[in-house]
Amino acid sequence: MARLIVLGGGVSGHTTATFAAKWLGSQHEVVVVTPNSKWNWIPSNIWVGVGQMSKEEVTFDLAPVYAKAGITYKQAKAVSLNPEGNESSGKPFVTIEYTDPSKEGQSENIEYDYIVNATGPKLNFDATPGLGDGAGQMGEHTVSVCTADHAVHAAHELHECIEKMKAGTRQKFLIGTGHGMCTCQGAAFEYIFNIEHELNKAGVRDMADIKWISNESFLGDFGMGGLHMKVGGYVVSSKLFAESLFAERNVDWLIGAHTSKVEAGKVSYELLDGSMGEEEFDFAMLIPPFAGVGIKAFAKDGSDITSTVFAPNGFMKVDANYAAGAYENWKASDWPRTYQNPSYSNMFAAGIAFAPPHLISKPMSSPNGTPINPTPPRTGMPAGIIGKAVAHSVCDLITKGDSAHLHEASMAEMGAACVASAGKGIFTGTAAAMTVFPVVPDFEKYPGTGRDTDYTFGEIGLAGHWIKHILHFMFIHKAKLNPGWTLIPE
Amino acid sequence: MKKEELNFQKSEEFSRTMIPGAFARKMRTCVIWQFIRFVTINIKMLVVVSKSH
Numbered sequence: 354m355a356r357l358i359v360l361g362g363g364v365s366g367h368t369t370a371t372f373a374a375k376w377l378g379s380q381h382e383v384v385v386v387t388p389n390s391k392w393n394w395i396p397s398n399i400w401v402g403v404g405q406m407s408k409e410e411v412t413f414d415l416a417p418v419y420a421k422a423g424i425t426y427k428q429a430k431a432v433s434l435n436p437e438g439n440e441s442s443g444k445p446f447v448t449i450e451y452t453d454p455s456k457e458g459q460s461e462n463i464e465y466d467y468i469v470n471a472t473g474p475k476l477n478f479d480a481t482p483g484l485g486d487g488a489g490q491m492g493e494h495t496v497s498v499c500t501a502d503h504a505v506h507a508a509h510e511l512h513e514c515i516e517k518m519k520a521g522t523r524q525k526f527l528i529g530t531g532h533g534m535c536t537c538q539g540a541a542f543e544y545i546f547n548i549e550h551e552l553n554k555a556g557v558r559d560m561a562d563i564k565w566i567s568n569e570s571f572l573g574d575f576g577m578g579g580l581h582m583k584v585g586g587y588v589v590s591s592k593l594f595a596e597s598l599f600a601e602r603n604v605d606w607l608i609g610a611h612t613s614k615v616e617a618g619k620v621s622y623e624l625l626d627g628s629m630g631e632e633e634f635d636f637a638m639l640i641p642p643f644a645g646v647g648i649k650a651f652a653k654d655g656s657d658i659t660s661t662v663f664a665p666n667g668f669m670k671v672d673a674n675y676a677a678g679a680y681e682n683w684k685a686s687d688w689p690r691t692y693q694n695p696s697y698s699n700m701f702a703a704g705i706a707f708a709p710p711h712l713i714s715k716p717m718s719s720p721n722g723t724p725i726n727p728t729p730p731r732t733g734m735p736a737g738i739i740g741k742a743v744a745h746s747v748c749d750l751i752t753k754g755d756s757a758h759l760h761e762a763s764m765a766e767m768g769a770a771c772v773a774s775a776g777k778g779i780f781t782g783t784a785a786a787m788t789v790f791p792v793v794p795d796f797e798k799y800p801g802t803g804r805d806t807d808y809t810f811g812e813i814g815l816a817g818h819w820i821k822h823i824l825h826f827m828f829i830h831k832a833k834l835n836p837g838w839t840l841i842p843e
Numbered sequence: 844m845k846k847e848e849l850n851f852q853k854s855e856e857f858s859r860t861m862i863p864g865a866f867a868r869k870m871r872t873c874v875i876w877q878f879i880r881f882v883t884i885n886i887k888m889l890v891v892v893s894k895s896h
Contacts, residue, residue: 593860593861596856596859596860597860597861597862597863599860600850600851600854600856600857600860600861600862601847601850601862601863603850603857605854605856606856734892734895738895741896762896766895767894767895767896768892768894768895769891769895770888770891770892780874781872783871783872786884786888788887788888788891790895808887808890808891808894810887812880812884813871814870814871814872814877815871815874815877815881816877816878816880816881816884819881820884820885842889842892842896843892843896
């Protein structure tokens with residue numbers, strides 16, 4: 354009997370674990386180690402953050418689902434890896450610390466044959482002074498929609514602002530990224546337009562000033578260097594697409610901004626031209642930068658090999674080309690295909706947890722040397738597809754032996770569907786429905802825009818909103834392993 | 844002044860982009876047209892999904 358350990362129970366980890374358990378059956382063991390007791394459909398946190406959904410509608414308990422799938426579930430966080438074992442045993446193991454209230458504080462070493470690191474990110478609030486509380490959590494000045502609990506808090510704060518506006522006090526909303534190296538602009542993009550929609554519904558839009566602040570060098574970069582999409586028969590830049598929506602909704606923007614400090618009611622920022630500025634706010638939702646969760650790695654003799662297994666940002670090294678050098682040398686082939694760790698063949702990373710070879714957007718920095726550019730998005734559809742490919746590879750390695758063919762899922766060969774909600778309501782809501790193919794542009798294959806414009810398109814309307822609604826129910830149905838779950842694509 | 848022209852004067856950045864007119868806005872929430880777009884977008888997304896696996 355072989356044992357596969359999956360670290361993380363988010364989109365990628367859950368996909369890996371559930372497919373592996375299905376394909377391996379009861380002859381082998383699948384273990385999930387995740388600090389959370391609930392699964393969260395994160396895209397719908399946007400609606401929780403404006404009070405249109407409850408936390409319960411976007412989360413469910415993991416334990417009964419894993420029991421149904423025959424997966425061993427440990428509510429704990431991984432602390433360190435010993436991929437060569439230790440001096441008393443040659444078997445690799447992971448050290449975990451329980452977060453399960455009944456075992457809190459206890460730790461355990463679990464041996465494995467294969468391990469998949471799908472921990473997702475550490476929300477690195479403390480990278481920006483004032484954005485965090487100094488202890489790794491969100492600070493008191495801003496809100497977030499990164500977790501369901503954060504989103505509940507955001508909805509409460511938003512409601513208070515709406516009450517103030519109804520009482521005649523003008524409010525300033527600042528939404529965007531909380532650092533120069535953030536990713537996930539799409540979530541902030543959705544949130545700002547959902548807020549605008551809710552303020553309209555509440556009849557207080559004229560009492561609100563809404564502003565976007567972002568590390569993108571142009572509006573519509575989205576961490577993918579922007580995209581050219583088919584809209585109304587034209588092939589247009591996402592810059593024009595995004596600017597049009599902002600202008601239509603009367604939302605100002607500040608781009609190329611590194612948020613350097615957050616205080617009560619005020620952020621300080623540095624722009625790409627080196628200038629400094631401040632922006633006041635009554636309500637701010639600033640996405641934190643992401644980092645690896647900080648797992649250590651040790652060799653058999655106990656020496657620290659963290660830098661061998663993980664990149665400096667804490668994400669796990671995989672089969673990517675980390676020596677691509679300058680932007681001019683970047684190629685689609687730099688991006689990983691199998692997500693196998695180059696040092697330990699029984700170790701994989703999936704979803705946000707893998708270290709990308711470089712940015713997708715063009716690297717930028719201010720004259721002061723401050724890097725201000727979005728980091729690559731690896732959430733949602735790519736995370737699910739990568740998780741499934743890794744599950745396939747590990748299952749083949751277990752059942753067919755070490756020479757089994759590894760399955761591939763390069764972000765330079767896969768597309769992504771993105772439905773950015775711009776307000777909820779079956780007949781009043783709208784969403785920007787976009788697909789991009791491939792996620793990482795391939796200028797050798799598509800010399801014009803780097804992407805296939807037959808499959809890279811975007812439009813705004815009710816249709817996108819209906820799709821977003823359907824995706825909400827469909828993916829929760831799939832994650833709960835309800836009947837037909839394998840038929841729903843990642 | 845037409846609604847779509849109002850925001851152009853609010854900022855220099857707004858004045859350099861495009862803003863949908865009444866017809867485009869109406870089509871975004873026209874249930875019949877959006878149902879057609881719903882089917883079309885779903886088919887396109889399924890193609891992208893199938894090309895990605």
